[in-house]
Amino acid sequence: MEYVQSTDLKPSCIDWPVHMQRALDLAETVLTASPNPRVGCVLVRGGQVISEGWHSAAGAPHAEAMALEEAGPKARNAIAFVSLEPCAHHGKTGPCSEALIAAGVATVVIPMQDPHPAVSGKGIAQLEEAGVEVIMMVDFEEAARGINPGFLSRVERGRPRVRIKLAMSLDGRTALSNGGSKWITDVASRKDVQLLRASSCAVLTGVGTILADNPSLTVRLDEMGLDADQIKTNALNLQNPPLRVVLDSTLRTPAQSKLLEAEGNVLIYSTASAQSAELVALDSCTLKVAGSDARVQLLPVLKSLASEYYCNDTLIEAGPTLCGAFLRANLVDELILYVAPKLMGSDGKALLDLHGIQTMADTPTFEVIEAQQLERDVKLRLLPQV
Numbered sequence: 001m002e003y004v005q006s007t008d009l010k011p012s013c014i015d016w017p018v019h020m021q022r023a024l025d026l027a028e029t030v031l032t033a034s035p036n037p038r039v040g041c042v043l044v045r046g047g048q049v050i051s052e053g054w055h056s057a058a059g060a061p062h063a064e065a066m067a068l069e070e071a072g073p074k075a076r077n078a079i080a081f082v083s084l085e086p087c088a089h090h091g092k093t094g095p096c097s098e099a100l101i102a103a104g105v106a107t108v109v110i111p112m113q114d115p116h117p118a119v120s121g122k123g124i125a126q127l128e129e130a131g132v133e134v135i136m137m138v139d140f141e142e143a144a145r146g147i148n149p150g151f152l153s154r155v156e157r158g159r160p161r162v163r164i165k166l167a168m169s170l171d172g173r174t175a176l177s178n179g180g181s182k183w184i185t186d187v188a189s190r191k192d193v194q195l196l197r198a199s200s201c202a203v204l205t206g207v208g209t210i211l212a213d214n215p216s217l218t219v220r221l222d223e224m225g226l227d228a229d230q231i232k233t234n235a236l237n238l239q240n241p242p243l244r245v246v247l248d249s250t251l252r253t254p255a256q257s258k259l260l261e262a263e264g265n266v267l268i269y270s271t272a273s274a275q276s277a278e279l280v281a282l283d284s285c286t287l288k289v290a291g292s293d294a295r296v297q298l299l300p301v302l303k304s305l306a307s308e309y310y311c312n313d314t315l316i317e318a319g320p321t322l323c324g325a326f327l328r329a330n331l332v333d334e335l336i337l338y339v340a341p342k343l344m345g346s347d348g349k350a351l352l353d354l355h356g357i358q359t360m361a362d363t364p365t366f367e368v369i370e371a372q373q374l375e376r377d378v379k380l381r382l383l384p385q386v
């Protein structure tokens with residue numbers, strides 16, 4: 001296999017970086033393809049794009065299959081730009097390496113190998129054994145990894161990507177002293193949160209938020225602001241909403257909570273000694289034990305979500321106690337803050353439960369990767385600096 005920079009590729013009449021970028025953009029048209037990665041594919045012949053494809057959901061055709069189907073016999077001798085190494089195994093659909101070989105594609109250009117053990121180099125090997133040229137466009141690797149951070153986290157680290165979402169006032173408060181927090185932010189921010197939920201495999205909270213706010217944590221299509229095309233592209237995913245998860249050491253979640261009354265499954269992690277006949281009796285609720293301590297342990301929860309539920313992305317929508325605990329345990333990959341231009345006062349609840357920071361050198365620090373105005377609020381995306 002050749003490892004090359006896109007600018008070194010020949011012939012120069014083919015716009016190599018443009019086609020690869022298009023494959024990446026197609027992958028991103030879906031909110032999630034969980035538990036699969038998001039993948040896009042562009043078929044080019046004689047310098048012209050002949051077809052495009054993307055993977056819209058688990059069980060739906062893969063990006064390569066969709067593009068090959070559209071191209072038909074024109075795929076012979078084409079160049080396939082695919083945003084991830086083609087799969088080589090029989091899952092819900094057939095292997096893409098075989099489909100590309102059967103269609104007579106001459107060259108496959110990819111930006112990265114698929115780290116999933118069922119693929120990892122096998123797709124490349126099958127293509128090369130059949131005489132298909134495989135080119136690795138190295139300068140697109142980082143962008144390609146950025147499309148599937150959750151999938152890569154599950155496959156490479158054995159745990160989902162963890163994003164914490166919090167709404168706060170200008171003075172960093174997330175609830176009033178009496179627990180009230182509806183609504184800190186405006187409609188535009190809440191719409192954005194619906195998109196975050198729909199792009200996650202699990203929405204996780206603590207029992208403190210269940211008792212204070214009684215949220216349903218569902219995805220509400222009518223609040224998401226998607227246009228007709230986006231709804232069509234994401235139709236399969238939207239039928240498969242994220243798992244709702246509660247960390248509740250002693251099973252205090254009321255059986256009559258909105259979370260359990262709403263449609264869909266709820267997973268409650270508790271400690272081994274916790275008991276609740278009411279919760280056990282509910283069909284919509286699965287009880288799991290995480291760790292052996294007096295309190296639910298966070299890493300075992302994440303490992304369970306990855307290994308038992310194939311969860312790529314977990315969105316935490318909890319209060320300061322649980323969000324602080326995840327941050328202290330270094331288990332947060334991204335913090336998403338919706339900042340409302342209002343003051344909630346110094347007796348309101350803090351953003352995160354963090355105590356005992358004595359020196360500036362010990363202050364957790366973040367890199368701001370996005371700052372966006374959403375009507376009156378500001379959305380910040382931050383990466384913890386380790």
Ligand SMILES: NC(=O)c1ccc[n+]([C@@H]2O[C@H](COP(=O)([O-])OP(=O)(O)OC[C@H]3O[C@@H](n4cnc5c(N)ncnc54)[C@H](OP(=O)(O)O)[C@@H]3O)[C@@H](O)[C@H]2O)c1
Pocket residue numbers: 165166167168173174175176178179180181184205206207208209210212213247248249250252295296297298317318319320321322323325349
């Ligand atoms: N502004 C926002 O974005 C936002 C979002 C959500 C909530 N809130 C507000 O936050 C307030 C609730 O805050 P909260 O801190 O009580 O709720 P929380 O963080 O959602 O839940 C805390 C509870 O989680 C349980 N838990 C289980 N395992 C844990 C672990 N390993 N580490 C830490 N906690 C663990 C603990 O109870 P057990 O030990 O009994 O299991 C703990 O009391 C409400 O007023 C709500 O309105 C605001």
